[in-house]
Amino acid sequence: MKCRVCGQPASINLRSYKTALCDSDFIAFFEKRVATTIKKYRLIAEGDVPIVAVSGGKDSLSLWHLMNKLGIPCDGIYIDLGIEGYSDKSLDKIKKVAETLKRKVYVFPIGSVFDRGIDGLAKAIRRVPCSACGMIKRYMMNRICMDKGYNVLVTGHNLDDEASALFGNILYWKKEYLWKKDIALEAKEGHLSRKVKPFFLCSEREAAAYAIMSGIDYVYEECPFSMGAKSLTYKGMLNKLEEKSPGTKLMFLKGYLRALKERTKNEIDLQEETRETKYCVNCGYPSYTEKCTFCWTLEKFGLHCNIIFDEYC
Amino acid sequence: MKVEWEGKNYEFEKPMQVSRLLEELSLSREAHLVVANSKLVTEDHKLGIDDDIRVIRVISGG
Ligand code: SF4
Ligand SMILES: [Zn+2]
Ligand SMILES: [Zn+2]
Numbered sequence: 579m580k581c582r583v584c585g586q587p588a589s590i591n592l593r594s595y596k597t598a599l600c601d602s603d604f605i606a607f608f609e610k611r612v613a614t615t616i617k618k619y620r621l622i623a624e625g626d627v628p629i630v631a632v633s634g635g636k637d638s639l640s641l642w643h644l645m646n647k648l649g650i651p652c653d654g655i656y657i658d659l660g661i662e663g664y665s666d667k668s669l670d671k672i673k674k675v676a677e678t679l680k681r682k683v684y685v686f687p688i689g690s691v692f693d694r695g696i697d698g699l700a701k702a703i704r705r706v707p708c709s710a711c712g713m714i715k716r717y718m719m720n721r722i723c724m725d726k727g728y729n730v731l732v733t734g735h736n737l738d739d740e741a742s743a744l745f746g747n748i749l750y751w752k753k754e755y756l757w758k759k760d761i762a763l764e765a766k767e768g769h770l771s772r773k774v775k776p777f778f779l780c781s782e783r784e785a786a787a788y789a790i791m792s793g794i795d796y797v798y799e800e801c802p803f804s805m806g807a808k809s810l811t812y813k814g815m816l817n818k819l820e821e822k823s824p825g826t827k828l829m830f831l832k833g834y835l836r837a838l839k840e841r842t843k844n845e846i847d848l849q850e851e852t853r854e855t856k857y858c859v860n861c862g863y864p865s866y867t868e869k870c871t872f873c874w875t876l877e878k879f880g881l882h883c884n885i886i887f888d889e890y891c
Numbered sequence: 892m893k894v895e896w897e898g899k900n901y902e903f904e905k906p907m908q909v910s911r912l913l914e915e916l917s918l919s920r921e922a923h924l925v926v927a928n929s930k931l932v933t934e935d936h937k938l939g940i941d942d943d944i945r946v947i948r949v950i951s952g953g
Contacts, residue, residue, distance in 0.1 A: 579933040589931040590924075598933060635951060738950065786924055786949035790931055804952030813950050817921035 590787050593824035601791045608788050612776050613648055619761050621730075621774040628652050628730040628774075631719050632675075632683065634668025634797040636789040637734030639675055641777060643794055645732065646679050652732060653682040655722045655887075657715050659696040660689025661802060668797045675794065676891040684726070684887040686718045691883055697803075703879050707803045717863065717872040722887060723771035724862070735775045738782040741827045742812035744834060754846060757838060766855065769862050779828060782813075892938060896946040910934040912944070922950045 579588040581600035588598035599607055616622055630645060632638040632654040645652045656672050658665050669685065676683040692699050700710035719731055740759065747755045765772040777785060789796050804810075819826045843851075857863065858870035869877070876883055892903040896916060903912070909925045909932055925932055926945040938944060 579935050587936075588933050591933045591935075601931070636949070637951075782951070783921060783924065783949045786947065787931060790924065790926065790947070798947075800951055807952035810950065810952045814919070814922070817919050817950070820921050821919065 589791070590784075592784070594781075594820070594828055596824075604787065605791055608780070608784060609644060609648065612644055612780065615761075615779055616648075616650075616776055619774075619778075621732075621762055621776055622650055626730050627728050628732050629684075629723060629726075629728040630654050630732045631715075631734070632656050632672050633734070634671045635734070636786045636794070636796045637736050637739075637777060637782070639671070639794050639796045640785050640789045640792070641732065641734045642675060642679065642681075643792060644788070645776070646681065651681065653684070653728070655684045655719055655731075656686070657711075657718055658685050658687045658689065659711060659801070660687065661695055661697075664797075664799060664801060665689075665695075667799070671795055671797055673890050680891070682889060682891045684722055684889055686714075686722075686885075686887055688714065691886070692881065699881075702881065703875050708807075711803070713871060713875070717870075718885075720771055720863065721861075721885060724769070725885075726887075728771065729765065730772045730774055733773065733775055734777055734785070736777040736780055736782050736785050737827055737831060738813050738816070739809070740775070740778055741816055741830050742809045744830070745812045745816060746808060753844075757841065757844075757847070759834075760838065761835065766864055769857055770864050779831060781827065892940050892942055892944060894944045894946060897948070906938055906940050908934065909936045909938060912938060912946075916946065918946065923947060924949055 579591055579598045580586065581588045581603050582597045583603040584600060586600045589601050590604050591598045622628060628650065630638065630642045630652045632642055633656070642652060642654055654672065654676060656669060658669055672683055688699060689695050694702070696711050697707050700707040703710055723729065723731055744759060761775050761778040763773040816827055853866070856865060858865045858873055859868055860873040861870060863870040863872065892906065894901040894903060894912065910920065912925065913920050913923060920934055924947045926947060927936065927938055927942045
């Protein structure tokens with residue numbers, strides 16, 4: 579197979595785009611597509627101060643590298659889950675990228691803040707690890723923005739992540755989540771940062787190829803708690819469809835974004851809109867109750883949390 | 892032909908195309924990339940007997 583642009587041997591075949599490209603032409607193609615997405619969906623505006631949520635995996639490290647390469651300077655935020663043999667390894671790779679990019683990375687070390695890793699913490703608050711992890715990540719990533727003056731949180735969610743989550747929401751008709759997903763979520767001034775996903779329309783395979791071709795050293799291992807995740811089954815099924823009809827996943831998500839724009843609001847939206855936005859009396863995080871889930875949980879289980887972020891670079 | 896896949900090493904006696912290798916290992920081409928001698932290669936690429944090959948899973952959970 580030859581590169582569509584230069585005729586050299588291709589290194590990746592992109593069936594959904596009916597093209598094959600060599601390393602340097604793929605890198606250019608991928609960067610241009612992300613730049614177009616950022617522009618078309620107005621993900622980043624002039625004067626924004628974005629920060630990238632990094633995990634050490636291919637998506638977030640590729641994204642961090644790419645944003646800076648596009649001339650959008652971004653620092654990083656890493657939530658260290660304190661999982662032996664995984665979190666420390668991830669942090670090492672993140673620090674290396676920070677060094678190369680000459681950007682700062684903030685680290686919230688769960689292990690030292692709570693005196694136990696995510697599994698111990700999850701037990702203490704009677705949740706499963708992924709649920710505890712989700713709550714802390716959401717909270718701390720917003721907190722870093724509020725405390726340190728970033729107004730946009732940029733995450734590495736890719737086409738496969740979004741398509742599999744949407745698929746799961748439709749499969750079980752989770753109406754309360756169905757239309758919540760978006761490529762950009764708006765801020766609540768002074769309380770909640772804007773959230774954007776520049777890889778929304780880029781497949782996982784493309785993000786991995788970009789990382790490999792750009793020489794980004796990412797953590798190949800997975801979080802041990804992701805084993806058996808439903809999303810993996812959905813991704814496998816969607817990839818089977820994709821193999822038969824290339825471009826299916828992209829059409830699924832693009833169609834969703836269009837439908838989201840055109841749809842008329844349903845009862846749930848209207849109810850939520852009329853509901854007054856309230857904020858946690860403790861910390862200011864949006865919350866329908868007096869205290870947000872994070873503050874409430876810590877208090878209920880007698881835990882203390884000194885919110886300090888380690889800084890590197 | 893030495894093939895590294897999920898931390899294990901496999902030996903294949905004959906040269907073959909990348910697509911064939913993925914079939915032999917029962918792997919989806921949407922979910923995997925193949926690196927031969929440190930370079931990504933497409934499905935129709937013919938792997939040589941002396942090549943150093945690594946299969947990379949691109950799908951992650953979470
Ligand atoms: S798989 Fe690991 S990183 Fe992902 S939500 Fe669960 S605990 Fe957190
Ligand atoms: Zn080329
Ligand atoms: Zn709170």
